[in-house]
Amino acid sequence: MSELAVGNADSDEEEHPHPWPHIESMFTLVKVRKNSYIMRCLLCLPKQTDISAFKNSTSNLRKHVARIHPNKLAKYTDLLENHRKRKSSSFSDTLVKNAKNHSLCCPRAGNTSNA
């Protein structure tokens, strides 16, 4: 186990900011783990569906939307793309589109871990 530089001791009930505010309307933050976030799908409500997402990737959330809420996938990718465009307008748009199309037909990218 590697130690991260943390200044404060454990505090279970601490509130954390949403890691991806642009998708806050679809996923709410439930819990923060060492390397992942536990997100709750608001589209599944009143059923409570929690999804773990790696801190550097929202791909698990996108997979959930693609599988369970395929009619919302366009809205979800729209939120992500709008966010990306705002942040780095110089980034190639075609790259993002290609990546999206690719991941739609190949949802598994070698990630088999499922806690």
Ligand SMILES: [Zn+2]
């Ligand atoms: Zn859902």
